[in-house]
Amino acid sequence: MEDKDFDVHPPHLYPAYKSTILRSPTKPLMLVKEFLEDVSLPVFGESVIGKLDNDLTKNARKNGQPIGERIKVSGIVTDEYRRPMPNTLIEIWQANAAGRYIHKEEIHDAPLDPNFLGGGRMLTDRAGRYTFYTVKPGAYPWGNHFNAWRPNHIHFSVMGHQFEQRLVTQMYFPGDPLFDFDPIFQSVPKHARELLIAKFKMEWTEPEFALAYEFNIVLNGKSKTPFE
Amino acid sequence: MEKLRQTPSQTVGPFFAYSLTAEQYGYDYNSIVKGSLLGDKTKGEQISITGSIYDGNGDAISDAMIELWQADELGKYRIAPIQSRNNDFLGFGRLGTGAKPDHGFRFTTVKPGLVNGQAPHINVILFMRGSLRHLYSRLYFSDENNAKDPLLLSMDATRRQTLISQRMEVNKNIEYQFNIHMQGKKETVFFNL
Numbered sequence: 001m002e003d004k005d006f007d008v009h010p011p012h013l014y015p016a017y018k019s020t021i022l023r024s025p026t027k028p029l030m031l032v033k034e035f036l037e038d039v040s041l042p043v044f045g046e047s048v049i050g051k052l053d054n055d056l057t058k059n060a061r062k063n064g065q066p067i068g069e070r071i072k073v074s075g076i077v078t079d080e081y082r083r084p085m086p087n088t089l090i091e092i093w094q095a096n097a098a099g100r101y102i103h104k105e106e107i108h109d110a111p112l113d114p115n116f117l118g119g120g121r122m123l124t125d126r127a128g129r130y131t132f133y134t135v136k137p138g139a140y141p142w143g144n145h146f147n148a149w150r151p152n153h154i155h156f157s158v159m160g161h162q163f164e165q166r167l168v169t170q171m172y173f174p175g176d177p178l179f180d181f182d183p184i185f186q187s188v189p190k191h192a193r194e195l196l197i198a199k200f201k202m203e204w205t206e207p208e209f210a211l212a213y214e215f216n217i218v219l220n221g222k223s224k225t226p227f228e
Numbered sequence: 229m230e231k232l233r234q235t236p237s238q239t240v241g242p243f244f245a246y247s248l249t250a251e252q253y254g255y256d257y258n259s260i261v262k263g264s265l266l267g268d269k270t271k272g273e274q275i276s277i278t279g280s281i282y283d284g285n286g287d288a289i290s291d292a293m294i295e296l297w298q299a300d301e302l303g304k305y306r307i308a309p310i311q312s313r314n315n316d317f318l319g320f321g322r323l324g325t326g327a328k329p330d331h332g333f334r335f336t337t338v339k340p341g342l343v344n345g346q347a348p349h350i351n352v353i354l355f356m357r358g359s360l361r362h363l364y365s366r367l368y369f370s371d372e373n374n375a376k377d378p379l380l381l382s383m384d385a386t387r388r389q390t391l392i393s394q395r396m397e398v399n400k401n402i403e404y405q406f407n408i409h410m411q412g413k414k415e416t417v418f419f420n421l
């Protein structure tokens with residue numbers, strides 16, 4: 001049942017990422033495709049998206065602009081058969097340029113930015129495309145092992161159309177020297193890691209304003225596929 | 229046509245709350261999905277779904293996020309888009325487990341009807357730090373007739389109980405307790421889709 005696409009995902013248990021040890025199921029997952037293939041996921045209307053929700057450089061300003069390298073991130077959400085997925089909810093969250101999350105329990109000794117929240121959301125357009133502006137997140141230390149640092153990343157939550165299309169992932173930046181040392185990134189099978197790395201897009205940069213990255217997202221598309 | 233490779237899953241991590249469950253945690257950002265699955269004019273008897281998520285040591289997990297998705301009283305899933313204000317039943321909810329000291333969750337909803345001959349149930353999606361891929365499960369109700377549910381029948385009988393929430397009456401509020409165990413004797417059944 002597990003075809004080659006299944007292999008792009010990390011295993012549930014990956015001991016180098018220590019938190020998986022007590023939090024991953026020990027029994028095999030039950031195959032239930034037949035009972036859930038007709039279940040969709042909720043759809044969202046434009047009214048849930050605020051004007052500045054896709055601009056993290058603006059959506060939490062208090063007295064100025066957030067500090068950091070301004071970037072634009074854009075891409076297309078499709079299913080495995082290259083069909084664009086319009087009206088798909090994407091939610092994002094990230095650390096600020098100094099590598100600090102606004103989360104209350106975060107204790108990393110790096111400055112908070114009074115003008116940066118790090119959260120946003122958007123719906124894909126009719127062509128399945130999304131775009132948002134932010135500042136490039138910094139690397140941050142975490143307690144997994146001695147001197148553990150996460151590569152720069154932006155967290156993504158994607159609400160596909162079908163139940164099996166739910167996805168939570170992280171987008172990384174090209175050439176990050178921390179890739180080799182990060183068990184969360186390394187948990188993905190080697191051949192699939194490139195799928196998590198955004199591409200620098202010179203042609204999408206905005207002169208005097210922002211650098212640009214492309215991050216396309218492909219959702220599990222096993223059901224409701226007429227061509228299968 | 230050659231299929232595209234899916235985007236690999238990664239953990240939700242510990243710091244999702246200010247974006248995904250901001251209002252519940254008191255962050256300065258609005259939430260579009262909350263712990264109530266009701267619309268402003270949803271009729272029917274309200275129930276609560278409560279519980280905690282336990283790791284392999286039996287400790288309640290404080291940085292998990294749980295989503296519920298269910299049909300309405302008549303067994304119909306919402307098709308209309310969820311808007312910023314909604315009169316009709318949403319059927320979709322989301323909570324983190326880090327907002328209260330006991331690391332529990334409490335959803336408000338109505339009991340779903342039968343869906344295509346399946347016993348009333350709620351779909352569950354679970355995310356947490358330490359989970360590289362989200363997990364799917366399902367919640368059934370202890371006071372419903374679950375004996376003929378095809379999904380429950382298709383699984384190991386000794387594990388069915390892990391999907392059945394227990395009805396309780398607390399201060400005249402009807403509450404269904406659904407604890408999720410990641411490991412151990414009571415390990416919850418999770419699905420592969």
Ligand SMILES: [Fe+3]
Pocket residue numbers: 095150153155241243
């Ligand atoms: Fe992170």
